[in-house]
Amino acid sequence: MHILNTVQSYLLDTRQIDALAIRQARMFCRSMTDDDLKEKTRILLLLNLAALAQGSPRITKEYVIKRFLDSRIIRQFAAAYASDHDTSRPAWESELLLPGNMAIIENAFDELIVNPGHFSPIAGPPPAGPHDPAPLLVVRDGYMGFAKYRQAAFTLETNLRDHLARSAESGRDSKATVTDSGTAEVLKEVFAPGTVLDKGRLFHYRQIAAAALALRTKFLIVSGGPGTGKTSMVIQILRVLLRFYSSISADRIVLCAPTGRAKARLGESIDEALHMLERNCAGISQKDSALKDIRCRTLYSLLGFRSDGTPKYSRSNPLPWKVIVVDEASMVDLYLFHALIDAALPDCRIILVGDMHQLPSVEAGALLGDLTARFSSAPFPTLTDKTARWIDTSIQGIQCDGGDERSRMPVIADNDATIKAGLLIDTAIILTHSYRSKQEILQISECINNGKTSEEWGRQSENCVSIIREPGNKPVELWLSGYFGDTQLAPVRNLKNLPLTAWDNLNGPEYSPVIEQAFRIYDNARILTLTHEGSRGRIAINGVAERMLRPLLDDGNRETYFHGQAVMLTANRHELDLYNGDTGIVMRSVNGDKVIFRRGRKFLAYSIDRLTGLEPAFAVTVHKAQGSEYNNVLFVLPEQTTPLLTRQIIYTAVTRAKESIRILDCKELLNIAVTNIDERAGGIRL
Numbered sequence: 001m002h003i004l005n006t007v008q009s010y011l012l013d014t015r016q017i018d019a020l021a022i023r024q025a026r027m028f029c030r031s032m033t034d035d036d037l038k039e040k041t042r043i044l045l046l047l048n049l050a051a052l053a054q055g056s057p058r059i060t061k062e063y064v065i066k067r068f069l070d071s072r073i074i075r076q077f078a079a080a081y082a083s084d085h086d087t088s089r090p091a092w093e094s095e096l097l098l099p100g101n102m103a104i105i106e107n108a109f110d111e112l113i114v115n116p117g118h119f120s121p122i123a124g125p126p127p128a129g130p131h132d133p134a135p136l137l138v139v140r141d142g143y144m145g146f147a148k149y150r151q152a153a154f155t156l157e158t159n160l161r162d163h164l165a166r167s168a169e170s171g172r173d174s175k176a177t178v179t180d181s182g183t184a185e186v187l188k189e190v191f192a193p194g195t196v197l198d199k200g201r202l203f204h205y206r207q208i209a210a211a212a213l214a215l216r217t218k219f220l221i222v223s224g225g226p227g228t229g230k231t232s233m234v235i236q237i238l239r240v241l242l243r244f245y246s247s248i249s250a251d252r253i254v255l256c257a258p259t260g261r262a263k264a265r266l267g268e269s270i271d272e273a274l275h276m277l278e279r280n281c282a283g284i285s286q287k288d289s290a291l292k293d294i295r296c297r298t299l300y301s302l303l304g305f306r307s308d309g310t311p312k313y314s315r316s317n318p319l320p321w322k323v324i325v326v327d328e329a330s331m332v333d334l335y336l337f338h339a340l341i342d343a344a345l346p347d348c349r350i351i352l353v354g355d356m357h358q359l360p361s362v363e364a365g366a367l368l369g370d371l372t373a374r375f376s377s378a379p380f381p382t383l384t385d386k387t388a389r390w391i392d393t394s395i396q397g398i399q400c401d402g403g404d405e406r407s408r409m410p411v412i413a414d415n416d417a418t419i420k421a422g423l424l425i426d427t428a429i430i431l432t433h434s435y436r437s438k439q440e441i442l443q444i445s446e447c448i449n450n451g452k453t454s455e456e457w458g459r460q461s462e463n464c465v466s467i468i469r470e471p472g473n474k475p476v477e478l479w480l481s482g483y484f485g486d487t488q489l490a491p492v493r494n495l496k497n498l499p500l501t502a503w504d505n506l507n508g509p510e511y512s513p514v515i516e517q518a519f520r521i522y523d524n525a526r527i528l529t530l531t532h533e534g535s536r537g538r539i540a541i542n543g544v545a546e547r548m549l550r551p552l553l554d555d556g557n558r559e560t561y562f563h564g565q566a567v568m569l570t571a572n573r574h575e576l577d578l579y580n581g582d583t584g585i586v587m588r589s590v591n592g593d594k595v596i597f598r599r600g601r602k603f604l605a606y607s608i609d610r611l612t613g614l615e616p617a618f619a620v621t622v623h624k625a626q627g628s629e630y631n632n633v634l635f636v637l638p639e640q641t642t643p644l645l646t647r648q649i650i651y652t653a654v655t656r657a658k659e660s661i662r663i664l665d666c667k668e669l670l671n672i673a674v675t676n677i678d679e680r681a682g683g684i685r686l
Contacts, residue, residue: 003101004039007046010092014077016050016068025049028122028136040108041122047105048137048144055680057149057334057364060142061109069105071097080640084534113142126150149334149364156338157684159315160219164423164686166346167218183394186243187212190236191398194280196273202401207233209409210429211240212391213383218349221329221428223356223372225445226629226655227436230353231266234325235273235291237351241323242287248349250290252322256297258336258361260572260579262328262627267296268600275601299332303339313343322348328627329354334365334684356430357449358655359626359648359678366680372428374420378446380430381410381417387426401433423686436629437658440464444661448651453671464660471639471666473536473544476527479634479662480548480618483525489552491517492564495587495596496554507602515596515603518585522566526630527619528653530644536636536664538619545618554588561608563588567595568617568624576606581624583617622653633657637665637673645673 011017025045032038050068051059067073078093095101116123116139123144124135134147145153191208207229210222214237222237224230234255241248255270257263274292277284302319304312313319324344326332329352344350352368356376360366375382383391388409412418412425434442444465447457454467468475495518498511506512527545531537546565550557553564561567565586572579577599584597586608593608608614619636635653637645650673654661663670 003095003104004043006092006095006101007043007105009090010074010077010096011046011050011068013081013090013092017046017053021046021049021053032122037119040104040111041119043105044108044112044119045122045137048146052146052149052364055333055360055362055364055366055678057153057680058143058145060144061106061113064109065106069096069102076641080534080638083640112139112144116144152335152338153365153684156334156341157686159338159341160684160686161423163341163344163346163350164219164427167427168423182244183212183215184396186240187395188398190239190243191395191400193399196232196236196276196280198276198280202399203236204229204401204431204433205395206410206429206431206433207236208395208398208400209391210431211237212394213387213426213429214240214349214351215244216387216390217427218347219427220349220351221368221371221424222351222353222431223368223428224431225355225357225434225442227434227658228431229433229435230355230431231269231327232273233431234266234327234351234353235270238291238294238323238325239288241349242290248322250287250294252320253325254295254297254302254319254321254323255325255327256299256302257327258299258331258333259328259581260298260574261581262331263296263298264577264579264582264599265627266327270294270296271600299326299336299340303336303343305339311339311343314339315342317343318345319343319348321345323351324348325351325353327353330356330358330366330368331361331626332367333361333363334367335363336361337365337367355655357445357648357651359623359652360680362623364680365684366678367684369680370684371424371686372430374417374422374424375428375430378432379410380432381412382421382424382428382430383409383411383426384418385411437655438464438660441654441657441661445651445655448647448654448674451647451675451677453674455671466661467663467665467670469666469668470664473541475662475664476541476544476634476636477548479525479527480545483632484521484545484549484552486552488521489549489564492521492553492585494518495585496563497588497590499590506596506605512603518564519598522583522585523630525632525634526625526628526656527634527636528622528625528656529619529636530622530638530649532621534638534640536638538621541619541636542616546616549618561586561593561614566617567614568620569597569611569613570615571613573611576610577604578606578611581627583620583628622649622656625656626652628656629658630656631659632662633660634662634664637663637669639666641667641669641672645669646676646678647674648678650674 008022025042029038029041047064047068074093074096078089082089112119112123116125121135123137123139126138126140127134137144138147138150191203193202210233214220222230222233238253255266257266277288354368356368356372360369388411412421444457494514527541529538529541532539550562554562563586567584567586569578569582570580582597584595587594587596594605595608595611597604633656
């Protein structure tokens with residue numbers, strides 16, 4: 001087998017590239033006349049495209065060897081391929097493991113690094129000037145990457161340094177100093193008990209510290225695990241800014257997220273906080289009331305991306321906003337964040353909110369991970385002693401949860417950590433107190449982040465955390481019967497033949513509680529899978545669920561969709577206020593088959609004929625579950641080792657659970673994943 005064909009087959013069979021990538025590599029190299037050079041160039045392009053598909057914008061030869069061509073990785077992919085296709089080991093496995101073939105690939109990389117101009121016009125050194133044309137693949141100092149991402153990373157690093165320098169300067173000149181009593185007054189008003197939170201609940205000390213820090217820096221990172229109150233902090237930070245700075249008004253604030261679904265959730269969180277404020281207070285202030293009209297956008301719509309992939313807004317045509325809040329920042333890729341920083345006004349306040357330990361973006365880069373890696377060790381110190389003392393003075397006297405942490409503010413104590421923090425010192429608060437999940441789940445998630453295997457997790461309650469080491473899907477059936485038995489599904493069956501005719505009817509007092517009860521059944525329990533295909537992938541597990549639940553919910557129905565089926569939308573429908581990843585319930589009404597979705601405190605119902613791209617959702621992939629939460633989770637690992645198993649995906653799966661997590665792992669893949677970090681080469685460096 002020819003080495004080029006071998007590499008193509010390997011990357012294609014293992015879904016590390018698609019057929020389009022092969023056509024692109026062939027097209028780019030068609031003008032090259034030297035057949036040997038053309039073959040090497042196509043191999044290099046394919047491996048760079050595979051790295052880009054895995055989220056790495058700039059790579060080294062060593063990264064490619066480790067990530068794609070290590071003998072252990074090749075054997076893992078070959079085993080998974082053979083299992084999924086019920087066949088013998090693929091031919092490319094033995095071909096790639098031949099020392100001679102591997103030497104051809106490694107020599108091609110060495111030649112590219114030493115003499116990139118030899119691969120012209122496909123590859124070459126960086127352009128001499130900003131307006132000079134760049135080769136497709138830019139090579140410098142042992143790194144290589146596609147010109148678009150190299151330029152984006154370079155520009156982002158430059159612009160972010162400028163923004164942070166301006167932020168530090170404004171912080172020194174700000175009227176928000178230790179002696180300014182106005183800071184304390186504003187914080188005390190916003191964080192008064194019985195306003196946004198009820199039932200005697202208080203905000204955590206670090207949450208209030210984050211709002212105080214927002215007055216001192218124009219670039220703020222608020223990170224923390226699920227249930228630490230990141231999103232609920234957004235409205236508190238905005239309330240503080242509106243009260244303190246007369247130059248900031250609600251119509252100059254925009255909330256955004258990388259996906260439509262995340263944008264919708266952010267808007268719902270703001271609406272819920274304002275609802276609580278109105279309910280708990282006799283009357284809300286004019287500044288708080290103005291937040292009702294605050295805009296929520298996706299980053300793509302905010303920047304006005306055109307069909308050719310370029311944004312409408314840039315440094316020459318900046319965005320008008322004074323405050324930009326980016327939720328789910330872990331999902332933001334390098335190019336998107338580069339475009340945002342480039343288009344932001346020089347005095348714009350940028351606030352990033354997200355979980356630094358979650359899965360990174362689907363596209364190239366790991367923005368939040370790159371920025372917060374320097375703060376990733378508990379107790380997550382991020383502040384200088386001077387700033388910490390200012391925060392402590394500013395929030396003195398405010399009732400808060402976790403008040404004992406006043407003596408343990410996240411101060412960077414040693415010089416090495418200060419150097420490592422660099423320009424991002426005094427710009428971040430890592431929230432550590434979770435209000436959502438049981439303590440055992442929180443402890444496990446911390447163990448996972450620290451790379452500890454399941455044997456090191458310590459004693460856990462069987463009712464809260466358990467690992468099931470059995471082959472096949474019998475454990476899936478037992479779990480389904482436990483949470484979706486005949487009695488439990490009664491509220492879902494009660495939806496059948498409801499006479500829903502109008503919006504008010506849907507959300508009226510007669511039917512809204514019935515619909516809410518049905519949604520609670522599916523919010524209570526969900527299956528998460530790593531992959532779409534395979535015997536333990538999403539498609540197969542949903543097949544198991546359908547065979548068990550269809551007779552209980554819609555006996556006799558043989559159509560594609562059945563009453564009570566949990567479904568997920570896989571495409572954005574902006575005109576319907578529906579987004580990729582939204583989950584709903586199929587309902588047979590007297591007016592035809594519909595799908596009901598929850599949107600905040602209300603429900604949406606649309607004819608199933610209007611919704612293309614629906615798929616069963618009793619089981620969903622971990623990627624699709626990001627941002628969601630369920631009381632009880634069954635996490636099903638595949639039966640074959642795959643490099644797709646990473647620490648981040650285990651953490652994300654486990655932290656979707658609030659009350660219990662069951663992990664189905666028959667071949668010790670859990671421990672393999674916990675020790676395998678998704679390291680993305682070529683991110684931003686500050």
